[in-house]
Amino acid sequence: MAVIVQKYGGTSVGSLDRIANVARRVAARKDQGNDIVVVVSAMAGETDRLIALAKEIFPIPNDRELDVLISTGEQVSIALLAMTLERIGLKAKSYCGWQLPITTDSAFGAARVTNINTNRISEDLGNGYIVIIAGFQGVNDHGEITTLGRGGSDTSAVAVAAGLKADVCEIFTDVDGVYTTDPNIVPEARKIKTIAYEEMLEMASLGAKVLYIRAVEFAMRHKVPLIVRSSFNDNEGTLVTEESSDMEKESVRAVTCSTKEAKITFMGIPDVPGTASQLFMALAESSVVVDTIIQNSSEEGKTDISFTLPQSDLEKGLEICRGVREILGADRLSGSKDMAKVSIIGLGMRSHTGVASTMFAALAREGINIEMISTSEIKISCVIKRKYAELAVRVLHDVFELEKPL
Amino acid sequence: MAVIVQKYGGTSVGSLDRIANVARRVAARKDQGNDIVVVVSAMAGETDRLIALAKEIFPIPNDRELDVLISTGEQVSIALLAMTLERIGLKAKSYCGWQLPITTDSAFGAARVTNINTNRISEDLGNGYIVIIAGFQGVNDHGEITTLGRGGSDTSAVAVAAGLKADVCEIFTDVDGVYTTDPNIVPEARKIKTIAYEEMLEMASLGAKVLYIRAVEFAMRHKVPLIVRSSFNDNEGTLVTEESSDMEKESVRAVTCSTKEAKITFMGIPDVPGTASQLFMALAESSVVVDTIIQNSSEEGKTDISFTLPQSDLEKGLEICRGVREILGADRLSGSKDMAKVSIIGLGMRSHTGVASTMFAALAREGINIEMISTSEIKISCVIKRKYAELAVRVLHDVFELEKPL
Numbered sequence: 001m002a003v004i005v006q007k008y009g010g011t012s013v014g015s016l017d018r019i020a021n022v023a024r025r026v027a028a029r030k031d032q033g034n035d036i037v038v039v040v041s042a043m044a045g046e047t048d049r050l051i052a053l054a055k056e057i058f059p060i061p062n063d064r065e066l067d068v069l070i071s072t073g074e075q076v077s078i079a080l081l082a083m084t085l086e087r088i089g090l091k092a093k094s095y096c097g098w099q100l101p102i103t104t105d106s107a108f109g110a111a112r113v114t115n116i117n118t119n120r121i122s123e124d125l126g127n128g129y130i131v132i133i134a135g136f137q138g139v140n141d142h143g144e145i146t147t148l149g150r151g152g153s154d155t156s157a158v159a160v161a162a163g164l165k166a167d168v169c170e171i172f173t174d175v176d177g178v179y180t181t182d183p184n185i186v187p188e189a190r191k192i193k194t195i196a197y198e199e200m201l202e203m204a205s206l207g208a209k210v211l212y213i214r215a216v217e218f219a220m221r222h223k224v225p226l227i228v229r230s231s232f233n234d235n236e237g238t239l240v241t242e243e244s245s246d247m248e249k250e251s252v253r254a255v256t257c258s259t260k261e262a263k264i265t266f267m268g269i270p271d272v273p274g275t276a277s278q279l280f281m282a283l284a285e286s287s288v289v290v291d292t293i294i295q296n297s298s299e300e301g302k303t304d305i306s307f308t309l310p311q312s313d314l315e316k317g318l319e320i321c322r323g324v325r326e327i328l329g330a331d332r333l334s335g336s337k338d339m340a341k342v343s344i345i346g347l348g349m350r351s352h353t354g355v356a357s358t359m360f361a362a363l364a365r366e367g368i369n370i371e372m373i374s375t376s377e378i379k380i381s382c383v384i385k386r387k388y389a390e391l392a393v394r395v396l397h398d399v400f401e402l403e404k405p406l
Numbered sequence: 407m408a409v410i411v412q413k414y415g416g417t418s419v420g421s422l423d424r425i426a427n428v429a430r431r432v433a434a435r436k437d438q439g440n441d442i443v444v445v446v447s448a449m450a451g452e453t454d455r456l457i458a459l460a461k462e463i464f465p466i467p468n469d470r471e472l473d474v475l476i477s478t479g480e481q482v483s484i485a486l487l488a489m490t491l492e493r494i495g496l497k498a499k500s501y502c503g504w505q506l507p508i509t510t511d512s513a514f515g516a517a518r519v520t521n522i523n524t525n526r527i528s529e530d531l532g533n534g535y536i537v538i539i540a541g542f543q544g545v546n547d548h549g550e551i552t553t554l555g556r557g558g559s560d561t562s563a564v565a566v567a568a569g570l571k572a573d574v575c576e577i578f579t580d581v582d583g584v585y586t587t588d589p590n591i592v593p594e595a596r597k598i599k600t601i602a603y604e605e606m607l608e609m610a611s612l613g614a615k616v617l618y619i620r621a622v623e624f625a626m627r628h629k630v631p632l633i634v635r636s637s638f639n640d641n642e643g644t645l646v647t648e649e650s651s652d653m654e655k656e657s658v659r660a661v662t663c664s665t666k667e668a669k670i671t672f673m674g675i676p677d678v679p680g681t682a683s684q685l686f687m688a689l690a691e692s693s694v695v696v697d698t699i700i701q702n703s704s705e706e707g708k709t710d711i712s713f714t715l716p717q718s719d720l721e722k723g724l725e726i727c728r729g730v731r732e733i734l735g736a737d738r739l740s741g742s743k744d745m746a747k748v749s750i751i752g753l754g755m756r757s758h759t760g761v762a763s764t765m766f767a768a769l770a771r772e773g774i775n776i777e778m779i780s781t782s783e784i785k786i787s788c789v790i791k792r793k794y795a796e797l798a799v800r801v802l803h804d805v806f807e808l809e810k811p812l
Contacts, residue, residue, distance in 0.1 A: 016462055050482070056422055057486065058493045065492075068500055069485035072478035076456070079475035080463065086471075087464045094474055098504065099549055143505055 002167040003125070004029060007039040007135065007157035011174045012231035013077050014044035016084075022231060023084040025172075026130060030090065035125040037164065039135045039157040040081055042073025063108035067137075067147045071097070074134035074153070082132050092130040095120065097137035097145070102156065104138035104146045111138055111146035113155060113218070116163040133160060151212025158215045162222035169224050170237075171211065176230035177238035178203070178210055180402035181255040185393050188403035192253065193236075196243040199253055199345055200226075202379045206343040207258030216240065243347060251352035252344045252400040257393045259386055261291070261339040262314040263371065264307055264321055268331030271303040275328055279305065282324050288313045292341070292374045292383060302331075306372060308383055311337050339371070340389035343381040344396055356380050362399040368392055408573040409531070410435060413445040413541065413563035417580045418637035419483050420450035422490075428637060429490040431578075432536060436496065441531040443570065445541045445563040446487055448479025469514035473543075473553045477503070480540035480559070488538050498536040501526065503543035503551070508562065510544035510552045517544055517552035519561060519624070522569040539566060557618025564621045568628035575625070575632050576643075577617065582636035583644035584609070584616055586808035587661040591799045594809035598659065599642075602649040605659055605751055606632075608785045612749040613664030622646065649753060657758035658750045658806040663799045665792055667697070667745040668720040669777065670713055670727055674737030677709040681734055685711065688730050694719045698747070698780040698789060708737075712778060714789055717743050745777070746795035749787040750802055762786050768805040774798055 006026065013019050022038075030036050050070045054061040061069075078094035085092035097104075100120055104111035121131045135153025138146045148155050154171055161169035176191065178200065183189040195203075197220035204213045210228055219226050219240065229237025247253070269275055276295065283290055293307040309317050318335045325333050349355050359380055363370060368391065372383035384392055397403065412432065419425050428444075436442050456476045460467040467475075484500035491498035503510075506526055510517035527537045541559025544552045554561050560577055567575035582597065584606065589595040601609075603626035610619045616634055625632050625646065635643025653659070675681055682701065689696055699713040715723050724741045731739050755761050765786055769776060774797065778789035790798055803809065 016459070019463075053422070053486065054489055057425075057489045061489050062492050065485040065488040065500055068488075068502075069482060072481050075478045075481075076475060079471040080459065082471040082474075083460055083463045083467050086468050094471055096474070096551075145502075 001033050001035065003035045003037070003164055005037045005039065005157050005161040005164065005166045005169045006172060007153055007170065008041065008172045008231055009153065009174070010041040010044035010046070012172050013040050013081065016080070019080055019084050022081060023088055025231065026085065027088060027090055030130060037121060037125070037131045037133065037160055037166070038081065039133045039153055039160060040074060040077040041135050041153040042077055046073040046076070064144060067108045067145050071134070071137040071145050071147055074136050078132045078134045085130055090130055091128055092132055093124050094132040094134070096134045097156070098139035098143070100133070102138040102159065104140055104148065106140040106142070106144070106146065108146055110149035111140070113138060113148070113159045116159050118160070118163040121160070121164060148214070151215055154212050154215030155218055158218045158222070158224050158226070161224045162218065166224070168227055169219065170227045170229060172229060172231035173210060174230065174232065175210060176233060176235040177228055178208070178240070178254075180253065181393055181397050182257065185257070185390050186397045189397065190403055190405060192238050194239045194241060194244070194247070195253065196247050196347055197240060198243065198378060199247070199347055200240045202343070202345045202376070203254055203256050206256040206341065206345065206379065206381065208254070208256050211240070248348045248351055251346055251348040251355050252402065253346040253348070255342065255344055255393050255396045255400075255402065257340060257342045257389050259340045259389050260311045261308045261341050261383065262311045262317070262335065262337040263339045263383065264309065264314070264317055264333070264335045266305045266321070266325070266328065266330040266333055268302045269305060270329050271297060271301045275303070276305060279321070279324055279328060282320050283317060286316060286320055288317045288320065292372050292381065294372045308339060308341065308372065338386040339383055340386040341381050341383050342389060342392040342396065343379050344400065345379045347378050349378050349380070358399060359396060362395050363392055366391055366395055407439050407441065409441045409443070409570055411443045411445065411563055411567040411570065411572045411575045412578060413559055413576065414447065414578045414637055415559065415580070416447040416450035416452070418578050419446050419487065422486070425486050425490050428487060429494055431637065432491065433494060433496055436536060443527060443531070443537045443539065443566055443572070444487065445539045445559055445566060446480060446483040447541050447559040448483055452479040452482070470550060473514045473551050477540070477543040477551050477553055480542050484538045484540045491536055496536055497534055498538055499530050500538040500540070502540045503562070504545035504549070506539070508544040508565065510546055510554065512546040512548070512550070512552065514552055516555035517546070519544060519554070519565045522565050524566070524569040527566070527570060554620070557621055560618050560621035561624055564624045564628070564630050564632070567630045568624065572630070575630050577632060577634045578637035579616065579634065580636065580638065581616060582639060582641040583634050584614070584646070586659065587799055587803050588663070591663070591796050592803045595803065596809055596811065598644050600645045600647060600650070600653065601659065602653050602753055603646060604649065604784060605653070605753055606646045608749070608751045608782070609660055609662050612662040612747065612751065612785065612787065614660070614662050617646070654754045654757055657752055657754040657761050658808065659752040659754070661748065661750055661799050661802045661806075661808065663746060663748045663795050665746045665795050666717045667714050667747050667789065668717045668723075668741065668743040669745045669789065670715065670720070670723055670739070670741045672711045672727070672731070672734065672736040672739055674708045675711060676735050677703060677707045681709075682711060685727070685730055685734060688726050689723060692722060692726055694723045694726065698778050698787065700778045714745060714747065714778065744792040745789055746792040747787050747789050748795060748798040748802065749785050750806065751785045753784050755784050755786070764805060765802060768801050769798055772797060772801055
């Protein structure tokens with residue numbers, strides 16, 4: 001008998017019909033003799049509706065109260081699923097984050113799970129209940145409701161699985177696994193059978209939306225095997241697990257692309273120590289998240305600095321840069337939106353040589369100019385003009401032969 | 407400086423505009439130097455929407471999970487009101503029932519408040535916060551969410567006021583006080599300035615919808631002065647408080663009418679001990695709430711029993727009666743819906759004589775047949791055909807001169 005944690009996202013519980021579908025899946029797993037814990041998100045659209053309501057009052061709502069508001073979305077889902085399970089003859093009990101409790105820090109809207117008490121869950125499982133838990137939410141040490149931020153329900157599920165030492169954590173979503181790249185861009189994209197936590201982490205950081213970074217980090221830290229699969233069919237999903245030697249056979253395992261990037265460039269900054277720190281401190285103070293940073297020394301003791309940031313932060317970033325430009329003594333400042341970052345990822349890069357040059361050559365052949373490059377042990381990212389994004393993904397998927405099964 | 411508890415019902419917080427209106431009222435009271443605690447209901451229609459959703463799954467939803475579901479309504483309201491208050495420059499903090507906690511028994515859907523912890527409220531008030539509390543909800547000893555049933559937010563407000571030893575508990579609603587009768591039936595109905603808890607309790611029991619029984623009981627037990635007033639204007643409301651000699655000057659203070667009554671009659675039951683108990687035990691076991699009961703001895707050792715019950719329970723009640731009819735040996739069984747109960751209420755009845763005969767004579771003059779009568783120290787109720795209900799109310803309001811100010 002296995003302990004299985006299942007997580008269903010907003011689309012999977014988006015209507016009473018879909019909740020009934022989830023209940024049937026849960027029942028089938030229970031019938032096989034497993035102990036089942038289900039973590040659910042808010043019904044699709046509900047969180048956005050509540051946020052919109054709050055923003056109608058004031059564009060930047062009080063963060064403590066926003067969490068009180070939006071955590072109701074998951075609370076509705078758990079009750080409806082519990083009722084539906086009971087309806088088909090199963091014993092089920094729901095819990096909000098505070099009821100277990102799932103303890104977090106006090107960063108409203110982006111809280112981190114610090115502890116999870118699984119006593120109630122274990123007791124209920126022992127009594128034959130299916131336990132249903134509200135994802136996305138927790139409670140801080142002062143008894144205040146917190147939420148975990150985007151993808152928070154994935155994190156909740158992984159945290160519960162870790163706490164219970166569950167055999168597996170199944171993440172049900174609207175795609176049936178992790179693909180070598182976005183099948184909407186490359187129809188030949190292949191579903192990956194098994195992927196390492198590290199690879200998944202890079203993919204999540206670099207634009208793949210199927211799993212969220214924190215959930216993968218948490219799973220990696222606690223060695224929770226994750227399965228990503230669809231709640232709308234019975235296809236085998238993708239297993240996210242510890243690295244194995246098999247995974248290194250391929251140099252590149254996936255191509256990702258993030259298209260909501262912007263770039264800011266300072267030209268001709270006097271090359272004296274402390275310049276970069278002044279600039280990036282000012283940006284950090286305004287919560288502008290800077291991604292790739294490139295600094296080139298030019299002639300005459302001057303330097304150029306470029307960095308990427310989310311497109312939505314470009315105006316704010318430029319304003320801050322204008323403010324520090326004089327202090328830095330820069331000749332010119334420019335910003336461009338419509339940038340993209342295309343990346344290749346694979347544990348095999350550690351041992352395979354020539355991966356980077358293959359990538360750059362493939363892009364060059366198509367006349368795609370690489371504006372910035374950043375690398376890690378298991379990924380290479382290139383910042384390019386957004387209009388080339390889809391082309392670049394197709395070219396890279398092709399040159400590394402990702403459509404071919406292992 | 408006074409401590410004031412204000413309760414706003416669903417209509418008063420039915421939209422963001424109305425919540426803004428509530429916030430302005432709260433701010434005005436705060437500006438006068440008072441400590442303010444606000445108890446709110448769910449936005450109008452929200453609780454019904456959630457119940458409908460649950461009933462779509464199954465007509466009789468699991469009661470534990472239904473409370474998890476519907477308690478989200480108030481949680482949304484508290485967050486929106488807190489944000490709105492902050493928006494206009496006030497410090498505000500919201501609490502769900504479990505956060506204080508407001509402890510209740512485990513009767514999901516109709517829980518009773520057993521304790522209320524006001525530590526957090528007092529601390530926040532001391533720090534200049536307006537404290538906002540979700541009405542209608544609590545938590546049982548097992549940490550499960552409960553709701554208090556119809557009018558539960560009134561009870562929450564009174565419980566909070568009692569716990570805080572507040573100077574007053576203001577119940578804001580969509581009418582501007584307690585009237586001598588329903589102004590929709592009698593346009594001359596007069597707003598009552600001050601009414602005793604006992605009178606209010608009878609009125610609530612007998613069809614006046616302005617306040618709920620449990621809230622009045624709670625207020626009476628803890629001597630919490632209640633003010634009933636409108637959230638849409640600044641009219642003075644009605645004070646519900648302890649009995650004073652003034653109140654006895656009038657014999658009758660109000661006329662109420664409940665039109666959703668039905669009647670069941672057994673004719674010719676052998677008059678032996680234990681007959682009535684068998685019947686009413688069977689009804690009680692099926693949770694049919696019986697109201698007025700009349701038993702007449704007829705000739706030849708036979709007796710007739712009639713009783714009223716809510717119209718919605720008539721079919722269920724009749725089915726049970728058919729089941730016990732043979733056991734009782736009754737000659738005939740009949741049921742009629744479309745009954746009404748019209749009542750007159752007043753502390754003064756204790757000392758004024760002839761009130762009952764005045765009532766009966768007034769109804770008789772209009773040809774209204776009285777089918778059943780029940781009395782207490784401070785009220786007389788007559789069950790009549792429903793079609794006469796409005797006429798009876800007008801006649802009684804007139805004969806006891808309730809339109810005349812004191």
